[in-house]
Amino acid sequence: MNSLNTDYNQIYPDRRPRIMAVDDDEINTAVICALLGEEYDIIPANSGREAFRKLREQLPDLILLDMHMPEMSGHDVIRVLKQHHVYADIPVVFLTADDNTEAEVQGLSEGAEDFIRKPLCKDVAMARINMQLRLNHLQNNLKQEVARQTQIAEKRLESFERMSVQMVTALANTIDAVDSYTNGHSVRVAKYTIMLAERMGYTGDRLTCCQFAALLHDIGKIGVPAEIINKTSKLTDEEYAIIKTHPAIGGNILAGVTEIPDISTGARYHHERYDGKGYPDGLSGEDIPEIARIIGVADAYDAMTSKRSYRGILSQERVREEIERGKGTQHDPYISDIMINLIDEDTEYKMHE
Numbered sequence: 001m002n003s004l005n006t007d008y009n010q011i012y013p014d015r016r017p018r019i020m021a022v023d024d025d026e027i028n029t030a031v032i033c034a035l036l037g038e039e040y041d042i043i044p045a046n047s048g049r050e051a052f053r054k055l056r057e058q059l060p061d062l063i064l065l066d067m068h069m070p071e072m073s074g075h076d077v078i079r080v081l082k083q084h085h086v087y088a089d090i091p092v093v094f095l096t097a098d099d100n101t102e103a104e105v106q107g108l109s110e111g112a113e114d115f116i117r118k119p120l121c122k123d124v125a126m127a128r129i130n131m132q133l134r135l136n137h138l139q140n141n142l143k144q145e146v147a148r149q150t151q152i153a154e155k156r157l158e159s160f161e162r163m164s165v166q167m168v169t170a171l172a173n174t175i176d177a178v179d180s181y182t183n184g185h186s187v188r189v190a191k192y193t194i195m196l197a198e199r200m201g202y203t204g205d206r207l208t209c210c211q212f213a214a215l216l217h218d219i220g221k222i223g224v225p226a227e228i229i230n231k232t233s234k235l236t237d238e239e240y241a242i243i244k245t246h247p248a249i250g251g252n253i254l255a256g257v258t259e260i261p262d263i264s265t266g267a268r269y270h271h272e273r274y275d276g277k278g279y280p281d282g283l284s285g286e287d288i289p290e291i292a293r294i295i296g297v298a299d300a301y302d303a304m305t306s307k308r309s310y311r312g313i314l315s316q317e318r319v320r321e322e323i324e325r326g327k328g329t330q331h332d333p334y335i336s337d338i339m340i341n342l343i344d345e346d347t348e349y350k351m352h353e
């Protein structure tokens with residue numbers, strides 16, 4: 001039995017395996033102690049109740065369980081064991097005098113790992129017990145390894161998600177740096193977009209999608225000459241036409257982000273109007289993708305509540321009036337109402353640049 005002893009040393013370096021033997025017949029538990037006591041620490045229990053009392057004191061590595069016992073039978077005991085979060089993983093081996101396949105099938109379906117027939121043959125019992133101890137040890141190792149790898153994967157994912165937000169924000173800041181008068185515009189539009197989207201029931205990945213789309217909605221401005229974007233005097237019709245190309249340019253730039261198609265959608269359609277008079281495609285009503293309708297309201301709000309080269313921040317009352325006026329013409333009326341609620345709740349007008 002040297003090889004088995006070596007196994008124990010690997011599995012239980014500081015002690016011998018603990019086996020609980022549950023049998024209503026005291027002679028049987030005494031026989032188990034006599035036969036197996038040299039190899040294992042045996043915890044005898046002469047009823048299901050005594051077994052549970054002793055389980056609370058010390059957990060065994062395996063339970064030998066008699067099927068036929070008064071009060072709580074072996075079947076009753078294993079049902080309770082397998083439903084218990086602490087005991088469920090302890091391997092159970094039924095002890096049976098029956099040459100009864102049906103009883104064995106039932107025992108296995110209840111979660112027993114194996115059977116040992118009574119009267120016990122020491123070598124057979126040890127071989128089966130040791131196999132279960134080894135299997136259980138491997139299973140526990142595997143569970144620990146899966147838990148460890150899952151934790152590593154989750155940490156990597158979290159880090160990747162943080163990096164994505166940081167990269168997209170950096171890109172948004174690059175876009176805003178081109179326009180010296182709208183510093184921080186994209187980050188603020190993203191903030192208002194998230195506030196609106198949350199009230200519309202967006203959560204998790206959908207909300208992150210809105211955040212990214214809002215951060216990058218003006219990315220097409222990179223394709224518009226800086227002198228036009230930064231011009232402080234009135235734009236000519238030609239210059240205005242060039243500015244109006246930025247949603248389509250942005251849509252094209254982001255079309256390659258196929259993992260999050262809404263990002264491109266947000267850029268392309270954020271200047272569409274609910275009444276169909278917007279650009280680039282003149283879409284109207286709910287034909288305009290919802291994400292673009294949300295960004296549209298957030299964009300208009302920030303345009304009015306941030307400083308421009310030709311004016312300061314508008315009064316909150318004026319902003320509220322403008323949003324109210326744009327309901328159903330410039331903007332989705334439902335989303336405008338949510339914006340108006342946000343304005344009304346912001347009693348100290350903290351929500352501006």
Ligand SMILES: [Fe+2]
Pocket residue numbers: 217218246270271
């Ligand atoms: Fe824009």
